Amino acid sequence: MSFRNPEVLAPRVLSVLRIVSAFLLIQHGSAKLLGFPRVAFFDNLQLFSLLGVAGILELVGGVLLLIGLFTRPTAFVLSGLLAFAYFLGHATKGFVLVPFLNQGEAAVLFSFVFLYIAAAGAGPWSVDALRTRGSATAPSPAAA
Numbered sequence: 001m002s003f004r005n006p007e008v009l010a011p012r013v014l015s016v017l018r019i020v021s022a023f024l025l026i027q028h029g030s031a032k033l034l035g036f037p038r039v040a041f042f043d044n045l046q047l048f049s050l051l052g053v054a055g056i057l058e059l060v061g062g063v064l065l066l067i068g069l070f071t072r073p074t075a076f077v078l079s080g081l082l083a084f085a086y087f088l089g090h091a092t093k094g095f096v097l098v099p100f101l102n103q104g105e106a107a108v109l110f111s112f113v114f115l116y117i118a119a120a121g122a123g124p125w126s127v128d129a130l131r132t133r134g135s136a137t138a139p140s141p142a143a144a
Contacts, residue, residue: 025062032055
């Protein structure tokens with residue numbers, strides 16, 4: 001594989017971006033819901049609080065994105081979740097337009113990465129790609 005052939009490389013890099021982003025998001029959800037890795041802030045987290053629901057979406061949505069199942073709608077929902085998280089949890093700390101100063105960089109970056117994935121799709125290394133290939137019908141002899 002060569003960098004001179006972006007038609008081959010770009011879809012594969014999209015799959016890698018989806019997988020790595022999902023893996024990182026799963027860590028946020030597992031910290032909230034499963035206590036691993038342990039973050040003291042989440043020790044007494046209520047499941048049906050805003051953070052608890054965010055943890056559910058991060059964990060379940062992260063797993064769906066990791067395997068590439070229902071990628072577009074999942075990425076869209078997660079993009080909205082992370083935008084909501086930024087404006088509710090970080091922008092209220094001041095400096096709305098400077099995420100570096102309110103520790104909102106990850107939320108902003110995740111939000112835009114997931115928005116891109118919602119538009120671009122899962123890439124070739126995904127369950128969605130397998131489902132699409134499996135549901136494609138063979139061309140009829142008349143079409144050939």
